[in-house]
Amino acid sequence: MSKGQENASKQSEKDKNSTFLGPVATIVNDVDTGAWRVDVPVVDHASCIRCAICKKHCPLSIIKVDKENPVWIDMRFCKGCGICAQVCPKGCILMDSNIKEVENNA
Amino acid sequence: MHERLLLDGNMAMVEAMRLCRVGVISAYPITPQSPVAEKLSEYVENGKLNAEYIRVESEHSALSCAIGAQLTGVRACTATSSVGLALMHEVLGVASGCRVPVVMGIINRALVAPWSLWCDHQDTMAERDSGWIQIYAKSVQEVFDSMVVAYRLAEHKDVQSPAMVCIDGFFLSHTSEVALIPSQEEIDDFLPPYQPCNAHLSVDNPMFVNNLIPSSEFCEMRYQQKEGLDHVKEVLPAIHAEFLEKFGREQFTVEQYCCEGADMVLVTIGSMFGAAMQAAGKLRKQGKKVGVLRIVLFRPFPYEIVGEILRDVPVVGVLDRSAGLGAQGAPLFTEVKTAAANPSTKFVSMVGGLGGRDLSTATMENAFSYLEDVYNGKADGKAQKWIDLKDNYGTLRLKNIGGNELCIK
Numbered sequence: 001m002s003k004g005q006e007n008a009s010k011q012s013e014k015d016k017n018s019t020f021l022g023p024v025a026t027i028v029n030d031v032d033t034g035a036w037r038v039d040v041p042v043v044d045h046a047s048c049i050r051c052a053i054c055k056k057h058c059p060l061s062i063i064k065v066d067k068e069n070p071v072w073i074d075m076r077f078c079k080g081c082g083i084c085a086q087v088c089p090k091g092c093i094l095m096d097s098n099i100k101e102v103e104n105n106a
Numbered sequence: 107m108h109e110r111l112l113l114d115g116n117m118a119m120v121e122a123m124r125l126c127r128v129g130v131i132s133a134y135p136i137t138p139q140s141p142v143a144e145k146l147s148e149y150v151e152n153g154k155l156n157a158e159y160i161r162v163e164s165e166h167s168a169l170s171c172a173i174g175a176q177l178t179g180v181r182a183c184t185a186t187s188s189v190g191l192a193l194m195h196e197v198l199g200v201a202s203g204c205r206v207p208v209v210m211g212i213i214n215r216a217l218v219a220p221w222s223l224w225c226d227h228q229d230t231m232a233e234r235d236s237g238w239i240q241i242y243a244k245s246v247q248e249v250f251d252s253m254v255v256a257y258r259l260a261e262h263k264d265v266q267s268p269a270m271v272c273i274d275g276f277f278l279s280h281t282s283e284v285a286l287i288p289s290q291e292e293i294d295d296f297l298p299p300y301q302p303c304n305a306h307l308s309v310d311n312p313m314f315v316n317n318l319i320p321s322s323e324f325c326e327m328r329y330q331q332k333e334g335l336d337h338v339k340e341v342l343p344a345i346h347a348e349f350l351e352k353f354g355r356e357q358f359t360v361e362q363y364c365c366e367g368a369d370m371v372l373v374t375i376g377s378m379f380g381a382a383m384q385a386a387g388k389l390r391k392q393g394k395k396v397g398v399l400r401i402v403l404f405r406p407f408p409y410e411i412v413g414e415i416l417r418d419v420p421v422v423g424v425l426d427r428s429a430g431l432g433a434q435g436a437p438l439f440t441e442v443k444t445a446a447a448n449p450s451t452k453f454v455s456m457v458g459g460l461g462g463r464d465l466s467t468a469t470m471e472n473a474f475s476y477l478e479d480v481y482n483g484k485a486d487g488k489a490q491k492w493i494d495l496k497d498n499y500g501t502l503r504l505k506n507i508g509g510n511e512l513c514i515k
C-alpha cells in the first residue's frame with residue numbers, strides 16, 4: 001500500500017480521546033496525483049473558445065474556465081490522462097511528453 | 107401497563123420496532139418477511155409510527171439505506187429472509203465493520219436450491235461470521251423481547267455491533283400466540299433515544315466513513331470488532347437483569363431443560379426447543395435422564411457457558427436446522443463441540459427440519475432414541491445423523507416419467 005494512500009485519510013489528532021471505531025477518516029488529505037503524470041496538457045489559448053468541455057470531462061475537476069481568464073489547469077493534481085485533449089472540440093490541447101518541469105501558477 | 111395481544115412473530119417484531127421508535131425503515135418484501143414490511147408501511151401511513159419509509163429496489167439497497175440512515179443518528183430498521191439476506195451479504199460487513207448498530211429482523215427461510223419458502227437456518231448460518239450478533243427466538247413473546255434487548259445490546263458503547271434477531275419462518279412468523287406488549291412509556295424507560303457514539307454523518311463534524319484501509323490498520327480494525335463482540339458476555343447479563351426487573355420476563359443466553367445430571371442432552375436452536383422439551387419431558391417420566399439445551403445467542407457464541415453446562419454430559423446431540431454441507435458437522439454442532447471439548451463426551455451431529463419440515467415431538471423422540479443407542483454403545487454416533495430423512499431420498503424423481511428417458515440416452 002502506497003504511503004500516499006495511507007496519508008490520504010487519517011484520524012484527526014484531536015479525536016484521540018474520543019476514538020472512532022472502524023474505518024473513518026476525520027482529516028482527508030490531498031493525494032499528489034500530479035506525481036503520476038507523464039504527459040503534460042498544453043493549451044493553445046489563442047484558439048480556445050472557452051466552451052468548458054474539457055472542464056466537464058476532466059476526471060479530477062481541476063480545470064478552470066471562465067470568460068475573463070485563459071483556461072487554467074491545477075498541475076498539482078493533473079495526472080496527464082489526456083481526456084481533456086481528446087474532448088476539446090477545437091483540438092487546442094496537446095499532450096506533451098517532453099516537458100519535465102511545470103510551474104504551477106496556482 | 108402491558109397489553110395482552112394475539113400476535114404472530116412478524117407482528118411482534120413490528121410492535122417491537124414501533125415501540126423502539128425506529129426513525130427510518132427501508133425494507134424489501136420477501137416471503138415470509140412480507141407482513142413485516144407491509145405492517146410497518148401501514149403504521150407510517152396512518153401515523154402510528156413517526157418514521158420515514160424508503161421503498162428500495164432490493165435487499166442490498168435496503169440495508170445500505172438503513173446503514174446510511176442510522177449514521178445520521180436515528181434507529182433504522184429493515185428485515186429480510188433467505189435469498190434476501192444472501193443479497194445483503196456484502197452490506198452486512200459494512201454495517202458491522204463500520205460499527206453501525208442496526209437491528210435487523212430475519213425470518214429464517216431455506217436458501218436455494220431447491221427453491222423453498224419455508225424454514226431452515228441456512229440463511230443466517232451462512233452469515234454467522236459477518237460480525238453481527240445473532241439471537242434465535244423460540245416464541246412470539248421472545249421475538250418481541252429479543253428485539254428490545256437487541257437494540258440495547260447492539261447500541262451499547264462497548265459493543266457497537268449490528269444484531270440479527272432470527273425467527274423461524276412460518277413456525278414463528280405466521281403462528282399466533284398471546285404476547286404481552288409493554289406500553290410506550292415502559293419501553294422508553296428501558297431504551298433511551300438513540301445516541302450514536304461512533305462514526306456518524308453530521309454537517310457540523312464531517313467525516314468520511316468506510317474509506318480504504320491499508321494493511322497497516324486493517325487487522326487492528328478487525329480486532330476492534332472482535333473486542334466489541336467479546337464485550338457482549340459482560341454487557342448482556344446486565345441488560346437481561348434490567349429487562350427482568352422492568353418487564354418480569356427472564357431472557358436467556360442459553361436455556362436449559364433438565365440438563366443437570368443428564369446422560370444425554372440434545373442441543374437445539376430456535377422454535378424446535380418446544381418439541382424437544384415435550385419429548386424430553388415424556389422420556390424423563392419414563393426415567394430416562396435426558397435434557398435439552400437451547401442456544402439463544404449464537405453470535406457471539408457463549409462457549410464458556412455451553413462448555414460449563416455440558417462438561418459432564420456423556421452424550422451430546424446437536425440438532426442443526428441447516429446441513430453444513432461438506433463440514434464434519436453442521437454449524438451449531440461444530441460450535442458446541444468446540445465449546446464443550448471433553449474427550450470422554452460423545453458428540454453427535456444431527457440435521458433435521460430442513461426446508462420447512464416440522465420437527466415434531468415424534469422426531470425429537472427419535473433423536474433421543476438415537477442418542478440413547480450411542481449412550482448404550484449400540485451406535486457409535488460418528489456419522490452425521492439426518493433424523494427426519496426419508497429412505498427414498500435417492501429415487502425422488504425417476505428419469506422415465508413423462509418420456510424423459512429419451513433425453514438421457
Ligand code: SF4
Nearest residue numbers: 048049051052054088
Ligand atoms: S475544451 Fe478546448 S476550447 Fe473548450 S475550453 Fe477546453 S481548451 Fe478551450
Ligand code: SF4
Nearest residue numbers: 058078079081082084
Ligand atoms: S490531462 Fe487529465 S487530469 Fe490533466 S487536466 Fe486533462 S483531463 Fe484533467
